Amino acid sequence: MATRAQLGQLSPAGSAGAEALATGGALSAEGPGRPAPLQDETLGVASVPSQWRGVQGIRRETKSCQTASIATAEKAAQTRKHVDAEVQTEAPVPVSAPSVSPHDDPRLAAFLRRVEAMVIRELNKNWQSHAFDGFEVNWTEQQPTVTCLHTLGYPPAQGEGLHVTSVSWNTTGSVVACAYGRLDDGDWSTLKSFVCAWNLDRRGLNPRQPSAVVEVPSAVMCLAFHPAQPSYIAGGLYSGEVLVWDMSHPEDPLLWRTGLTDDTHTDPVYQVVWLPEPRHSHRFQVLSVATDGKVLLWQGVGAGRLQLTEGFALVVQQLPKNTKLKKPPRGETEVGATAVAFSSFDPSLFVLGTEGGFPLQCSLAAEEAALARMPSSVPLRAPARLTFSPHGGPIYSVSCSPFHRNLFLSAGTDGHIHLYSMLQAQPLASLQLSHKYLFAVRWSPVRPLVFAAASGEGDVQLFDLQKSSQKPTVSIKQTQDESPVYCLEFNHQQTQLLAAGDAKGTVKVWQLSTEFTEQGPRETEDLEQLAAEVAT
Amino acid sequence: MLGLGLPQRPPLVEETLKRIQSHKGVIGTMVVNAEGIPIRTTLDNSTTVQYAGLLHQLTMKARSTVRDIDPQNDLTFLRIRSKKHEIMVAPDKEYLLIVIQNPCE
Numbered sequence: 001m002a003t004r005a006q007l008g009q010l011s012p013a014g015s016a017g018a019e020a021l022a023t024g025g026a027l028s029a030e031g032p033g034r035p036a037p038l039q040d041e042t043l044g045v046a047s048v049p050s051q052w053r054g055v056q057g058i059r060r061e062t063k064s065c066q067t068a069s070i071a072t073a074e075k076a077a078q079t080r081k082h083v084d085a086e087v088q089t090e091a092p093v094p095v096s097a098p099s100v101s102p103h104d105d106p107r108l109a110a111f112l113r114r115v116e117a118m119v120i121r122e123l124n125k126n127w128q129s130h131a132f133d134g135f136e137v138n139w140t141e142q143q144p145t146v147t148c149l150h151t152l153g154y155p156p157a158q159g160e161g162l163h164v165t166s167v168s169w170n171t172t173g174s175v176v177a178c179a180y181g182r183l184d185d186g187d188w189s190t191l192k193s194f195v196c197a198w199n200l201d202r203r204g205l206n207p208r209q210p211s212a213v214v215e216v217p218s219a220v221m222c223l224a225f226h227p228a229q230p231s232y233i234a235g236g237l238y239s240g241e242v243l244v245w246d247m248s249h250p251e252d253p254l255l256w257r258t259g260l261t262d263d264t265h266t267d268p269v270y271q272v273v274w275l276p277e278p279r280h281s282h283r284f285q286v287l288s289v290a291t292d293g294k295v296l297l298w299q300g301v302g303a304g305r306l307q308l309t310e311g312f313a314l315v316v317q318q319l320p321k322n323t324k325l326k327k328p329p330r331g332e333t334e335v336g337a338t339a340v341a342f343s344s345f346d347p348s349l350f351v352l353g354t355e356g357g358f359p360l361q362c363s364l365a366a367e368e369a370a371l372a373r374m375p376s377s378v379p380l381r382a383p384a385r386l387t388f389s390p391h392g393g394p395i396y397s398v399s400c401s402p403f404h405r406n407l408f409l410s411a412g413t414d415g416h417i418h419l420y421s422m423l424q425a426q427p428l429a430s431l432q433l434s435h436k437y438l439f440a441v442r443w444s445p446v447r448p449l450v451f452a453a454a455s456g457e458g459d460v461q462l463f464d465l466q467k468s469s470q471k472p473t474v475s476i477k478q479t480q481d482e483s484p485v486y487c488l489e490f491n492h493q494q495t496q497l498l499a500a501g502d503a504k505g506t507v508k509v510w511q512l513s514t515e516f517t518e519q520g521p522r523e524t525e526d527l528e529q530l531a532a533e534v535a536t
Numbered sequence: 537m538l539g540l541g542l543p544q545r546p547p548l549v550e551e552t553l554k555r556i557q558s559h560k561g562v563i564g565t566m567v568v569n570a571e572g573i574p575i576r577t578t579l580d581n582s583t584t585v586q587y588a589g590l591l592h593q594l595t596m597k598a599r600s601t602v603r604d605i606d607p608q609n610d611l612t613f614l615r616i617r618s619k620k621h622e623i624m625v626a627p628d629k630e631y632l633l634i635v636i637q638n639p640c641e
Contacts, residue, residue: 105549107630108567108575112552115626115633118613122624123559126639132617519619 014515045365091163143496143514146462146476150509152207154180154196157505162193162219164489164501170225173493174201177233177247178507181219183486192485193219195235197247200509212247214254224272227282234286238267240305242288242298256300262375263308265290270338276347285309291355293334294374295362295383308390312362313372313380314352323358323387323425334372335342335360341398349422352384353395359410361386361422377425389426391416406529411441411453417463421531429469433461439486446495447519448527454485460500462516466526476510549576561638563621568592568632575631587623591634595627 067388085238161182169176177197196210219238226232231248232255241264245253258264269290275297277283286298286306293314298306314335339353348364362383370380392414401407406422415434418427436456444450449465453472461472478485483503491497501507557565557578566577566584572592577584599611614625626633 109548111554111628112549112567112633115628116552116556118633119556119624119633120559121628122615123556123562123612123635126622126637127560132639197593344584376629410628 004427073467084360094368095349101328106179110493137529140518141512143511143517145513146474146516147511148205148508149497149511150198150200151506152176152178152196152198152210152509153210153506154194154213154502157194157196160191162191162505163486163503163504164507165219165221166223166235167489167499167501167507168223168225169489169493169497169499170230170233171227171493172230173491173497175199175225175230175247176491176499176507176509177225178219178499178501179223179235180505181221181238183221183503191219192217195220195223195233195245197233212250212253214245214247214250216243221268222271224274224286227274227276228282228284234272234274236272236288236290238268240265240267240269240290240292242269242272242286244286244300244306251316254304256298256304256306258298258306258308261306263296263311263377265292265294265296266374267292267336268487271340273340273342275342287340289337289340291336292374293336293337293372294380295337295340295352308376308378310364311376311378311380312366312383313370313374314354314384315371315382318371318382319384320387323389339395339398341400341408343400343405343408343422344402351398351400351408351410353398353410353412355394356390357393357395357414358390359388359398359408359418359420360384361388386422388420390397392417393437396438397442399451401443401448401527402445403443403524404531407527407531409441409443409451411438413437414510415455417441417451417453429464431469433472437484440488442488442490444495444516445490445492446517448523450516452488452490452498454488454500456484458482458485458502460485460488460498460510462512464516465530466523474513474516478508479504503533517533553578556633556635559637563636563638564634565636566634570630581629585636587636591623591625592632595625595632599627 005373017326042327097311157180163183164178165178165181165183167176176196177195179195180193182191193216195214197212198205198207200213202211216235216237217243219420220235221238222236224234226234230242231246234242234244236242239260241260242258243254244256246255247253265288267290269288271289273287273289274284274455275287277285277299288296288298295312295314296308297310299309301307314337315334316333319335336355337352338355341351343349343351350362350364352360352362354360363385364383366381366385368382370382372380374380391410391412393412395410395412398408398410401409407428408420408422410418410420415432415436415438417431417433419429419440433453434455434457438453438455440454442452442527444452447464451463453463455461458477460476460478462474462476464473467473478500479502485500485502488498488500491499496512498510498512499507500510553567553576554563556562564577564579564583566579566587567575568588568591569575572589574584574588579587594616595611595614598614602609602611611627614627616623621636621638624635624637
């Protein structure tokens with residue numbers, strides 16, 4: 001039937017296999033009469049041989065090509081005469097207002113005559129206008145509260161119960177380093193300590209794993225990052241040594257050290273500061289301050305040694321007598337220095353905080369020789385110019401205002417902050433912040449009226465003198481069990497960050513709210529007004 | 537021309553500038569020529585050069601903005617108010633007068 005008709009069509013194509021398939025199907029259909037619809041049967045293998053290769057065949061031909069020969073020739077050249085010339089860039093001459101040739105003046109006069117009336121009118125209107133009173137524009141996202149961005153710690157140091165004695169931000173503002181030591185040890189200590197640095201801009205920051213760790217044989221009491229090199233950091237030790245490390249070389253970080261010579265401090269170094277050299281302002285020296293009464297300036301020379309270039313010694317007999325001080329017990333003539341701050345307006349002027357509780361105004365340019373009996377390779381000078389009225393206990397921290405040339409703050413163990421002016425010995429204001437010690441005080445780098453203080457009660461207090469001069473604007477609780485906060489530093493590049501280290505061995509990086517980071521319109525004037533009115 | 541001494545500056549220029557400078561709250565006054573080079577100033581060199589360069593560019597941009605919107609219009613005065621003070625620029629074909637004032641708040 002239909003199957004048979006299909007057979008006839010398929011055979012002329014010459015496909016033998018297809019025939020076999022169809023035959024098999026037809027046979028079974030004719031078998032028992034009616035075809036069973038769902039019956040199993042096996043069919044032969046159907047194969048279709050390929051035809052295309054046999055039909056086409058392959059034709060092969062051999063061809064080759066060759067580049068024509070290249071012509072070459074040898075030549076030589078030699079300069080017969082040469083001339084040397086040097087090029088040197090000079091410092092750019094500042095563009096000064098050129099003097100106008102005389103025939104321009106009539107045109108200038110005419111112009112001024114035309115615009116003067118309009119400008120004076122606008123100036124007057126401006127002076128009396130209230131159009132912009134209270135008008136403020138928000139350019140950046142507002143941060144309403146203070147939040148803790150990072151909590152950093154180094155478990156081996158925390159396991160030994162070490163405190164964070166000092167924190168420092170580097171010059172790019174992305175790395176924070178902390179020093180581990182103990183601040184309540186009275187004895188000579190052989191405790192090993194660490195200097196750890198975290199790079200906050202790196203992805204995958206692990207708060208328990210610093211990006212660089214340096215092991216130091218003695219307790220580190222203070223740290224300071226280099227103002228130009230992002231990886232150089234100086235530290236002062238409990239043993240009186242001053243070391244400089246390069247944190248970018250973890251296997252051999254020590255760059256320079258003072259060693260234990262006659263020049264080195266004999267008491268713990270409480271603060272180190274980098275100073276520009278007087279003649280080469282791109283090179284820096286390290287100034288160290290210790291309780292043996294010496295203030296020493298070190299320069300890194302070859303072979304990893306720090307050499308003493310200048311030195312000052314504080315002796316009680318040479319202190320300026322403008323303030324009456326308690327007579328020291330017999331035999332003690334040195335005045336131990338515990339803190340130093342340089343003025344941002346006059347680079348040779350600095351303020352020292354002392355163990356006796358009185359700040360001293362000093363100058364690097366002082367000439368008078370010190371009456372110290374300490375051996376030294378460089379003649380020691382007496383730097384003090386003015387003695388300020390004392391606190392009730394030793395001073396732990398001083399800070400000079402970056403906005404006003406005469407104001408500085410000092411914080412001491414009596415829990416008070418004194419605001420001094422360089423011009424008078426009595427403090428302008430005295431604020432009690434804590435019933436325990438105050439360990440650090442710093443002016444804010446962006447807001448002239450704001451400063452932060454670290455207290456022994458475990459909190460960081462932020463003061464805004466514009467809002468209230470009696471109590472702190474914000475008090476941030478750093479430690480839960482009231483263990484003291486020993487150090488704090490503002491980040492000068494990212495001004496909303498504040499790092500504080502405490503006795504539990506953690507460094508917390510706080511992000512300040514916008515009110516602490518944006519300068520108001522008249523703050524510098526308000527600061528000057530404050531200085532002037534409190535002084536009278 | 538051979539002269540017997542320095543040519544006398546017309547007093548009008550200095551007087552006018554002094555009058556403007558002594559107005560209430562004025563921090564600084566300067567005159568800049570058409571190329572953005574300061575001719576007269578009461579501020580220090582580096583600040584003057586900075587203000588002159590930046591404000592000259594801004595004034596040209598402001599003028600072209602006004603004229604693009606309406607070719608019959610032209611810029612007569614430019615004021616920039618910032619958090620700390622107000623900068624006023626009086627433009628002209630050949631000169632710019634820049635006055636910086638600290639308005640009383």
